[in-house]
Amino acid sequence: MKKTKPGSTSRREFLKKAGAATTAAGAATLAAPAIIAQEPIKWRFQTYAGSALGQHVTKPAIDAINNASNGELQVELFYADQLVPTGELFRALQKGTIDAVHSDDDSMASPTEVRQFGGYFPMGTRHALDVPVLFHQYGFDKIWSDAYKKVGGVVWLSAAGQDPCNFNTKKSLTSLDDLKGLRLYSFPTAGRFLAQFGVVPVSIPYEDAEVAVQTGELDGMAWSGITEDYAVGWADVTDYFLTNNISGAWIGSWFVNEKRWADLPEHLKAVVMASVEASHEYRNQWYWGGEAKLRADGTKLKVQTIPKEQWREVEAAASKFWDEVAEEGEIAAKVVGIFKEYDRIRQAAGGIYNAG
Numbered sequence: 001m002k003k004t005k006p007g008s009t010s011r012r013e014f015l016k017k018a019g020a021a022t023t024a025a026g027a028a029t030l031a032a033p034a035i036i037a038q039e040p041i042k043w044r045f046q047t048y049a050g051s052a053l054g055q056h057v058t059k060p061a062i063d064a065i066n067n068a069s070n071g072e073l074q075v076e077l078f079y080a081d082q083l084v085p086t087g088e089l090f091r092a093l094q095k096g097t098i099d100a101v102h103s104d105d106d107s108m109a110s111p112t113e114v115r116q117f118g119g120y121f122p123m124g125t126r127h128a129l130d131v132p133v134l135f136h137q138y139g140f141d142k143i144w145s146d147a148y149k150k151v152g153g154v155v156w157l158s159a160a161g162q163d164p165c166n167f168n169t170k171k172s173l174t175s176l177d178d179l180k181g182l183r184l185y186s187f188p189t190a191g192r193f194l195a196q197f198g199v200v201p202v203s204i205p206y207e208d209a210e211v212a213v214q215t216g217e218l219d220g221m222a223w224s225g226i227t228e229d230y231a232v233g234w235a236d237v238t239d240y241f242l243t244n245n246i247s248g249a250w251i252g253s254w255f256v257n258e259k260r261w262a263d264l265p266e267h268l269k270a271v272v273m274a275s276v277e278a279s280h281e282y283r284n285q286w287y288w289g290g291e292a293k294l295r296a297d298g299t300k301l302k303v304q305t306i307p308k309e310q311w312r313e314v315e316a317a318a319s320k321f322w323d324e325v326a327e328e329g330e331i332a333a334k335v336v337g338i339f340k341e342y343d344r345i346r347q348a349a350g351g352i353y354n355a356g
Contacts, residue, residue, distance in 0.1 A: 040071050041268070043099035043260065046078040048086050048107050048252070050206050052232045054079045056286050057162065058102045061254075061279035068271045073264070075100070080206040087203075093257055094153035100256040106188050112147040113331035118251050119187040120165040123318035124339050126248035126346060126356055128284050131161030138338050144253065147331065155261045157273065160280035161249035163287045165190060167242040168229045168301060169220030170213065176310050185209045186222040190246060193321055194222060197314070213237045222246065227290030229301060241301040244311050246318070248356060 047058040054077070062077045084092045089108035092098045101108065105118025117124070125131060135141045140159070148156040167173060169182065180198030184191070191201025202218055210233050212218040220238050221229075225245075229235040254276050261269070295303055326336035346353045 040069075041073045041264065043073070043075045044078065044083065045075050045100045045102070046083050046089060046092075046098050047080065047101070048089070048103035048206070049080055050232060051079045053228060056231065057252075057283055058279075060282050061102075061275045064275035064278060065272055068275060069268055073268050073271065086206060090154065093255060094151075096257050096259065098257070099260045100254070102252065102254050104187070104250060104252045110151075112151050113329060114144055114147045114335065116189040116325065117335050118253065120190040120247035120250055121339070122190065122193045122246050122321050123315055124247055125161060125251070126354065127352075128161035128163070128249040128287060130342070130346075131159060131249050131251050132280070134338065134342060135159050138342060140335070140338065143331065143335060148255070153258050155256050155258050157254040157256060158276050158280075159251060159253040160283065162252060162283055163225030163227055163250060163291065164245040165222060165247045165250065166225050166245045167220060167222045167240075168224075168226070168234055168238040169240050169242070170238055171219055172240050172302075173242045173304055173306060175306060176313060178306075182219045183217070184220055184222045185212070185218055190222060193246065193318070196317060210234060210237055224250075225287060225291050226294045226298065226301065227287050230290070230294055230298065235298070235300040239302060241295070241298075241303050243295070243303060243305045244314070245356060246314065 045058075045062060047054050049057050059077060062075050065073060065075050078098075080086055083098055086103065086107050087109045089098070089101050089103055090110045093101050093108075105112060105115045107119055109115070110118065125134075135144070144156045144159065148154050165187075167184070169184075171178065171182065173179065176197060179194070181200065182198070183200045183202050184194070185204060186194065186199075186201050188201075188203075191199070191203075195201060199222070202212070204212055204217075209218065209221060209223075213220060213234070214237050220240075221234060224234075226235075226241050229238070229241065235241075256272075264272070294301075322336050322339065326333045
C-alpha cells in the first residue's frame with residue numbers, strides 16, 4: 001500500500017471526511033427550516049369600537065404588537081360586532097372564540113362584580129388621568145385582576161381612561177327638563193342612571209346608531225365626548241353638544257383568554273403589555289386635544305351648557321346611586337369606598353382636580 005507523507009491526506013481519507021462533512025451539512029440544512037418556518041401565534045382580537053373610532057383607540061396597540069413581535073405573534077383586529085355582538089364579547093373571550101378584547105366591563109356584559117364600574121360609572125371620574133390613578137395608586141388593578149380570576153377563563157391586562165360622557169342630540173338641551181323623553185344610545189349603567197331624569201336608554205349595535213338618529217329611532221347619544229362625535233360621523237347627524245357630562249372618563253380595559261395568555265412566551269407577553277400601555281398615551285392626547293379644539297373651533301355642533309345649579313341635582317343623584325350600588329356586595333362597597341375617598345381628595349385639592 002502506498003504510504004503518505006506525514007501531515008498529508010490520502011484520497012480515500014479526504015473523500016471519507018468530505019462525505020461526513022456533506023452529510024452533516026445536509027442534516028443541518030434539513031433541520032434549519034423547522035426553526036425558520038415555525039408558524040406565528042395568531043390571535044383574533046375584537047374591540048368595542050367601530051372602524052372609524054377603532055383607528056385611534058385600538059389599532060395603534062395592535063400595530064405595535066405586530067411590528068414588535070418579530071413575526072412571532074400576529075394579531076388580527078376586528079371592530080365592533082364584526083365577530084360577535086359587543087354584549088357577547090365576554091362569553092366569546094372566555095370560550096376562546098376570540099383571543100383578546102378591548103372593551104369596558106359594562107358593554108361586554110362581564111359577569112364579574114366590577115361590571116358596572118367599567119364604562120361610565122356616574123360621576124366616578126373627572127378626567128382621563130383619574131383612571132390610571134385609581135388603578136395604580138388606589139388598588140383598582142388588584143380588584144379587577146382578582147374579579148376576573150374568580151370568574152375564570154379571562155385575564156384582565158390593563159385599564160385606561162378616555163373621553164367624558166357628554167350628550168350629542170338633535171334637540172337643544174338647556175335645562176334638566178329637556179332630558180325627559182330623549183331616546184339616547186348609551187352604556188348600560190349610564191342609561192340606568194339617566195332613566196331617573198326621563199331619558200329612554202336604547203340598546204342597538206354600535207354601527208347602527210348613526211342611522212338610528214337619521215330615521216328618528218334615536219334623538220342622540222350619551223356615549224362620548226365631542227372628539228368621538230366628529231371622528232365617527234355623529235356630528236354629521238346631530239345638532240347640539242352638551243358640555244355637562246355624567247362621567248369625566250370612560251374606564252376601558254384590555255382582556256385576553258386565560259389559556260392563550262398562559263401559552264404565550266414571556267417575551268411576547270412583555271411586547272403585548274408594552275404596546276398596550278404605550279397606546280394609552282396616544283388616546284389621552286388625542287381625546288384631550290380634540291375635546292378642546294372641537295368645542296372651540298368645531299363647526300358642526302352647537303355647544304350648550306345646562307346651568308351648574310341645575311346640574312348639581314345630577315351630581316346629588318350620582319351620590320345616592322353610589323350608596324345604592326355599595327349595598328350590592330363586598331366588592332361593590334370596596335370600589336365605591338375608593339371612589340368616595342378619591343372624590344374627597346379631588347374636592348380638597350380643588351382647581352383642575354375637581355373641574356368637570
